[in-house]
Amino acid sequence: xxxxxxxxxxxxxxxxxxxxxxxxxxxxxxxxxxxxxxxxxxxxxxxxxxxxxxxxxxxxxxxxxxxxxxxxxxxxxxxxxxxxxxxxxxxxxxxxxxxxxxxxxxxxxxxxxxxxxxxxxxxxxxxxxxxxxxxxxxxxxxxxxxxxxxxxxxxxxxxxxxxxxxxxxxxxxxxxxxxxxxxxxxxxxxxxxxxxxxxxxxxxxxxxxxxxxxxxxxxxxxxxxx
Amino acid sequence: xxxxxxxxxxxxxxxxxxxxxxxxxxxxxxxxxxxxxxxxxxxxxxxxxxxxxxxxxxxxxxxxxxxxxxxxxxxxxxxxxxxxxxxxxxxxxxxxxxxxxxxxxxxxxxxxxxxxxxxxxxxxxxxxxxxxxxxxxxxxxxxxxxxxxxxxxxxxxxxxxxxxxxxxxxxxxxxxxxxxxxxxxxxxxxxxxxxxxxxxxxxxxxxxxxxxxxxxxxxxxxxxxxxxxxxxxxxxxxxxxxxxxxxxxxxxxxxxxxxxxxxxxxxxxxxxxxxxxxxxxxxxxxxxxxxxxxxxxxxxxxxxxxxxxxxxxxxxxxxxxxxxxxxxxxxxxxxxxxxxxx
Numbered sequence: 001x002x003x004x005x006x007x008x009x010x011x012x013x014x015x016x017x018x019x020x021x022x023x024x025x026x027x028x029x030x031x032x033x034x035x036x037x038x039x040x041x042x043x044x045x046x047x048x049x050x051x052x053x054x055x056x057x058x059x060x061x062x063x064x065x066x067x068x069x070x071x072x073x074x075x076x077x078x079x080x081x082x083x084x085x086x087x088x089x090x091x092x093x094x095x096x097x098x099x100x101x102x103x104x105x106x107x108x109x110x111x112x113x114x115x116x117x118x119x120x121x122x123x124x125x126x127x128x129x130x131x132x133x134x135x136x137x138x139x140x141x142x143x144x145x146x147x148x149x150x151x152x153x154x155x156x157x158x159x160x161x162x163x164x165x166x167x168x169x170x171x172x173x174x175x176x177x178x179x180x181x182x183x184x185x186x187x188x189x190x191x192x193x194x195x196x197x198x199x200x201x202x203x204x205x206x207x208x209x210x211x212x213x214x215x216x217x218x219x220x221x222x223x224x225x226x
Numbered sequence: 227x228x229x230x231x232x233x234x235x236x237x238x239x240x241x242x243x244x245x246x247x248x249x250x251x252x253x254x255x256x257x258x259x260x261x262x263x264x265x266x267x268x269x270x271x272x273x274x275x276x277x278x279x280x281x282x283x284x285x286x287x288x289x290x291x292x293x294x295x296x297x298x299x300x301x302x303x304x305x306x307x308x309x310x311x312x313x314x315x316x317x318x319x320x321x322x323x324x325x326x327x328x329x330x331x332x333x334x335x336x337x338x339x340x341x342x343x344x345x346x347x348x349x350x351x352x353x354x355x356x357x358x359x360x361x362x363x364x365x366x367x368x369x370x371x372x373x374x375x376x377x378x379x380x381x382x383x384x385x386x387x388x389x390x391x392x393x394x395x396x397x398x399x400x401x402x403x404x405x406x407x408x409x410x411x412x413x414x415x416x417x418x419x420x421x422x423x424x425x426x427x428x429x430x431x432x433x434x435x436x437x438x439x440x441x442x443x444x445x446x447x448x449x450x451x452x453x454x455x456x457x458x459x460x461x462x463x464x465x466x467x468x469x470x471x472x473x474x475x476x477x478x479x480x481x482x483x484x485x486x487x488x489x490x491x492x493x494x495x496x497x498x499x500x501x502x503x504x505x506x507x508x509x510x511x512x513x514x515x516x517x518x519x520x521x522x523x524x525x526x527x528x529x530x531x532x533x534x535x536x537x538x539x540x541x542x543x544x545x546x547x548x549x550x551x552x553x554x555x556x557x558x559x560x561x562x563x564x565x566x567x568x
Contacts, residue, residue, distance in 0.1 A: 051414050052565055070420045078418060084411035101419035142418075 002027040002180050003048075003149060008057035010043055011204070018043045019204040020057060025182070027148070030175045032195035032212075033184045034224065039201040041184040042081070045151045048182070049078030061149060074102075077142030081154045083134040087127035091118055091137050094126060095144065102145040112140040116170070132163030139170060150174060152183035156190060168194060188225060192216065200224065245485030253493050261500055265508045274301045275349055278311045278323035285324065285334075289367055292356040299352055311337065315374060316533075318505075318512045321345040324368070333369040340382060341373040375532040381451060385527040386503040388463075389520060391441045396470030397477065397495040398488065400434050404478025405487035408568050423562050427475065427555060434471025439463060458537035459530050462544060466523040469547040472554035473519070479561040522546045 003025035011017035018040035025031060033041045046052045048059060050069050059066035061075045085094050095109045113119045116136045126134060135155065142150065155171070156164040171194055175181055185191055191198060191212065198215040200208035208220045215221055242248045277293070279285060281304050293300050303320050305311045311323035315337065322345065327335035336353075338346045350368060357367050375382050407413040416426060442463060446452060453459040477494060481487040498520035505515040505524075515521040522543045529535030537544065 050417065051568070069417070070422060073418050073420055080411065082411070084415045086412060087410075098415075098419060101416065101421055103420070141415075145419075 001025065002062055004058075004060045005048075006058045008044070008047060008054050008059060010047055010052060010054050012043075015203060016040075017204050018047070018201075021204075021206055022057075023199070023206065023209060025180060027180055028175070028178055030171070030181045030194060030196045031183070032191040032198050033182060033201060034186075034191060034198060035184075035201035036224070038203075040204040041201055042153050043204075044201070045078065045153050045182065045184060049076060049151055051078070051080075073147075074145055075147055076149045076151060077145070077147040079135075079138050079142050079150070079152045079155060081157050083126075083131070083138040085126045085134065085137060085141070087134075088125060090123050090125055091129070092122040094137065095141060098141050099144050104144050104146075108144055108146075112144060116140040130163075132159050132166065135159065135163070135167065136170075139167075143174070148178075148180060150179050150181045152181065154184050154186070156185070156187065164190075188216075188221075245483055246489045247485060249489055250492055254496070257496055257500075261504070261511075264501070264510045264514055265504070275299065275322075275345070275352055276301045276303060276320045277349065278303045278305045278314060278320040280305055280307060280311065280323070280325060282307075283324075283326065286367070288357075288360045289324075289334075292360045296352070296356055308337075312374065315339050316529075322349045327370045330369050334367050335370040335372050336368045337372050337374070339373065340375050341371055342382075346371065346373075375528075380449065381532065384445075384449065384451065384531055385524055387445060388442055388527055388531075389502055389524050390499060391445065392438050392466055392470050392523065393495050393499050393520060395434055395437045395441070395467075396474040397491040397498065399437065400430065400471060400474030401478035401481065401487040401491045402484050403433075404430065404475055405481040406484045408478070408481075409483050411568070413562075414565075414568055423559060427558055427562070430475050431468065431471050431555070434474060435464070435467040438467035438471070453530050454534045455530055455536045458535075458540075461537055462523070462526050462530060462540070465544045465547040465551075466527075469519065469523070469551035469554070472551040472558065476554040476558045476561075479558050479566055482567045519546070519550055 001024040005024070006022050007020040008022070009018055009020040011019070016038055021040075021044070033044065035041050043052065047054050048061075048066070050066065050072065061072055064071050064075060066072055086097070089097075092109070092113075095112060096106060099106055099109050113122055116139065118133075118136060118140060121129060121133060121137075126137060129137070139152075139155070152171070156167050159167065168190070171181060171183070175194075183194075195212050198208065198210065198212055199206055200215070200220055208215060208218065239248075277300055279290075279293075279302055293302055303314065305314065305320075305323070308323070308325055311320070311325070314320045315323060316339070318339075321338070323337045324334050325337050327333040329335075336346070336349060338349070340346065350371070353368055354366060357364070404413075407416075413426070417423070473494075474491075477490055478487055481490055498518055501511050501515040501518055502520045502524035505512045505521070515524075526535070526537075526540040526543045529540065530537075
């Protein structure tokens with residue numbers, strides 16, 4: 001297993017957060033994490049990305065303990081819902097800075113600019129870009145060091161139809177390239193078209209973990225979107 | 227229209243409350259009130275001139291007699307030698323000392339902290355009046371005035387400007403920058419790379435120190451004035467900029483947003499600046515100021531820049547600055563590890 005999670009928990013108060021949760025993820029899976037707001041989806045991803053510290057539990061990614069941050073960040077790329085880039089600098093500056101800090105060759109920046117169709121915007125300040133373009137830069141940055149696991153927190157939130165389709169295309173191509181992907185979503189069509197496995201969180205607990213076909217036939221889906 | 231203006235004003239007030247800017251409105255008057263209470267009043271006790279006389283020096287009998295007679299106006303402190311007198315002057319325990327005038331043997335010189343101060347004028351006026359009462363129109367007892375701080379008002383104010391620069395970078399610029407990186411999740415983005423937390427901290431320290439040192443260098447170039455003990459001065463500035471940069475980074479970690487960091491910064495900036503800078507003019511503030519970290523920078527700065535002092539006599543000050551800076555670095559590192567308010 002590429003990702004092993006044992007009793008991982010983080011509670012903000014008695015109801016919000018993530019209750020002790022265990023599951024494993026095989027290489028190449030594309031998992032959609034579904035649930036209402038406050039169900040614990042983002043908390044789970046943020047803990048895997050080392051953004052917040054768990055109250056308890058263990059996570060091992062490709063044999064590396066999550067607590068070994070400097071080593072584990074090479075294995076995981078995290079794309080938050082709101083792009084967190086140095087928006088007063090250019091796209092190129094942002095990519096080069098993070099490439100240098102990740103000790104990634106600068107040719108990789110050129111590859112990312114081509115792969116994500118960002119070359120026309122390389123000199124543009126991030127703050128001048130649309131949210132969709134910012135999200136593309138954000139995903140590109142997460143892929144600079146070519147991590148095998150990608151975590152995306154509501155990647156299409158606030159994007160228009162065109163940009164949403166563009167993100168789906170990117171996710172599919174990353175999945176085809178063998179990446180393991182976990183993403184959170186509220187959109188049924190997104191889950192249906194992309195996921196190979198679905199996990200449903202409710203009040204911090206996993207209430208469903210299975211194939212998309214089972215999920216869409218279950219009562220859980222009906223209740224979730226009733 | 228009025229309704230909208232009212233709604234927007236209430237909303238602005240709510241924002242000011244939320245980001246704690248409103249605290250400044252309460253803090254500044256409170257701070258001014260406390261500072262004014264700490265400043266010396268104008269009552270008779272405080273208004274007395276404190277003059278130092280050297281025990282073994284043979285002062286003319288008219289002087290000692292007149293000074294004794296003017297007990298309500300002048301308080302005499304008998305001192306063993308000139309060195310002790312200088313120490314008491316620096317500690318603001320006496321306002322001036324009557325000593326031998328090297329340029330005109332047999333005549334008296336007045337040694338004060340600053341020539342251009344109210345204390346000096348008061349001493350000269352009082353002694354002139356006493357001399358006239360005792361001897362009539364004979365030459366003045368005080369034939370020369372020497373000052374511990376050489377170089378005029380421009381040079382006298384230099385330590386205060388330097389302290390302002392250090393505190394401005396430490397308490398206003400750095401906390402806002404750290405809080406901005408937290409607020410925009412930029413710090414978390416940086417921690418998604420294999421960098422170590424300590425590397426980020428050191429980079430911020432370097433930024434603070436470079437800003438401070440550049441500004442001070444620029445100030446010296448413009449004022450065309452340099453210290454006698456250059457190495458000691460550089461070492462003190464490095465220790466001071468390290469201490470207050472670390473302090474600023476720690477303050478930044480205590481805040482979730484830039485607005486909170488600015489408010490907290492001002493709340494630290496004013497108390498650290500005013501007592502140190504105003505201690506020269508107030509005995510009460512002189513007794514309070516040493517408890518502030520800024521005083522441990524300000525006092526050696528004064529000594530090096532105005533009295534040609536050296537680091538050899540300031541071991542406590544620079545050790546204090548280095549230890550406080552290290553403590554602040556450690557606390558910032560702990561908060562960073564805990565992802566405090568991120």
